[in-house]
Amino acid sequence: MARITGAADERIYTIQRWLGLHENPDGDTKLKLGEAAEMRNFRVTRDGNLQKRPGTKAVLAVSEGDEIEAVWAGNVSGTEHVCAVCAGQLWDVDLEGETATAVGSLGTTDRPCLFGFADRLYILTGSAYYRWDGTTLAEVDGYIPLVAVAVTPSGGGELLEQVNKLTPKRKCWLSPDGEAVTFQLPEKGIRSVDSVTLTSDGSAVTGWTADEAAGTVTFGSAPTAGTSTLEVAWTASADDRGRVLGMHFAEFYNGSQDTRVFLYGDGSSDALYSDIDNLGQANAEYFPDLNVVRIGVENTPITALIRHYGRLLAFKSDCAYSVDYGSITLADGNQTAAFYVTPINRSIGCEAPGQAQLMLNNPVTLFGQDLYEWRSASFGNLTRDERQARRISDRIYATLHGFDTKQCVCYDNNYEQELYICDPGGTSLVLNYAADAWTTYTDFTMHRPFSWRNRLFYGGTDGRIYEVSYRYRFDEVFTDGVAAQRPIDCYWESGAMSFGRDYQRKNSAMLWLGFKPEAKSQIDVSILTDRDSGYNLAKKNPKSLSYQLFDFEHIDFADFDFATSDKPQLRRLKLKAKKFVYYKLILKTKTNNSSVTVTAADIRVRFMGYAKG
Secondary structure (H helix, E strand, O other), rough: OOOOOOOOOEEEEEOOOOOOOOOOOOOOOOOOOOEEEEOOOOOEEEOOOOEEOEEEEEEOOOOOOOOOOEEEEEEOOOEEEEEEEEOOEOOOOOOOOOOOEEEEEEOOOOOOOEEEEOOOEEEOOOOOEEEOOOOOOOOOOOOOOOEEEEEEEEEEEEEEEOEOOOOEEEEEEEOOOOOOEEEEEEOOOEEEEEEEEEOOOOOEEEEEEEOOOEEEEEEEEOOOOOOOOEEEEEOOOOHHHHHHHOEEEEEEEOOOEEEEEEEOOOOOOOOEEEEEEEOOOEEEEOOEEOEEEEEOOOOOOEEEEEOOOOEEEEEEOOEEEEEEEEEEEEOOEEEEEEEEEEEEEEOOOOOOOOOOOEEOHHHHHHEEEEEEEEEEOOOOOOOOOOOHHOOHHHHHHHHHHHOHHOOOOEEEEOOOOOOEOOOOOOOOEEOOOOOOOOEEEEOOOOEEEEOOOOOOEEEEOOOOOEEEOOOOOEEEEEEEEEEEOOOEEEEEEEEOOOOOOOEEEEEOEEEEEEEEOOEEEEEEEEEEEOHHHHHOOOOOEEEEEEOOEEOOOOOOOOHOOEEEEOOOEEEEEEOEEEEOOOOOEEEEEEOOOOOOOOEEEEEEEEEEEEEEE
């Protein structure tokens, strides 16, 4: 008897690369295979695998119970240091020895800023300016400028350096004629004349009197004639030190080199920049009186400065500018550095103070409830072209719209190529820009992030420094000083997949899941279809997969199976779904003693008749 058979309309759909979170405002039926409609505490690796996010663990307590306000890592006096501001102190932190030593008191701090310059560490506290050389912490008095040389008895001379905002002290060099005993200083109405010395060896000169009101110095006998042989130091009646002390952020720039410190963040539209002293050294303690660059109109403050190729980008809450290095000729014929401001964008800026980041050498800023990447149309500096601000947060619009972007902390973990946007409420958005994939971390806020030796850390609000690492399978939390391991709740849900045929019903009886063997892997797999009570998320047919790789780092004799193969593993699961149009794959795990890396998923789909309304 003849037998007629027909080929079944059956296909295998494969997720070979996980694409991260995509919160589509029009629903989740248009998502690609591998995109997630909901995703939390999973991350996408640079190779496109789905992996449980890193855990956090306290490595030391700086000052238990006090907020860590700032952390910095770098070299001071040729030695590597990690420094933190906590409890009104500067701390030298030893991450290897897990200890912290108080260096000295900083007094009251308000959004402190730490930056390294000229082999020293500088600290702006919001009301003071400190310097640490690796041994001594001291308040910065300010470089004393040499304002004039070759000053004759009647005054004048050649102007040399501008006065320093940080100090009322100044110096000048006198050129006696061998006859006059009274010399006119460049300033009148001064507070005091502090010293008179020989420029040749710095030895003190005696037998002089001063008239502060007239600004003169009178000697008992006429000094020997010479050119710039005497140095007079005096203190003026006023200074502008408060302008420097009120700044909260710093950036480095000077055209092709980073030899000037730009300070900003006092609520004004001005940035102050440092200068070169008379010895030709870049000096972070010298902010000349005229070294001010004003960005845009005065009624909106600068929110961020960041270097970009040969220019400095300046952001305000509603616009962006480019600052270019140049020179200008003064009225007396002397040339000095000048910084020219050019508008880039009149409607998009940066709303999170000091949080502009460089991602693959392109600036990224938070504006409104969106994240923008600033990319030149051609290789080089940004120009006046509004198309250069490209919104890159469309895929995570719903979560980001719940953030207080003005209070967010942004950090680029360049080693892992991940950009973090941390909301104070405890949720963070993470972009792995190597894989172009977003994810959400819950119960995770990096308060003061920093990197040290390619490892990621952050300073917490409880006075502890935490490490963020995949080696930890949990988040360490403290209650009344007692540590506990909080499980990481991981969840991944695909979009509503129709497998290219919205009009047809399907059946599916099994799927395969590939994952990387680790010391202990565990994941729960379930599916959901439009046949299940209106997508009520009651997870259907949950299956649990686990694999215990034998090693000695995370050994657990309770589930010893002596598996030693480190080759990728593939497991088949029988998860039946009938007569569906849309299909969702759900992966989840919530443990404090396991990890998981999913490499691929294969779903067998058999196509049936037409869908019915």
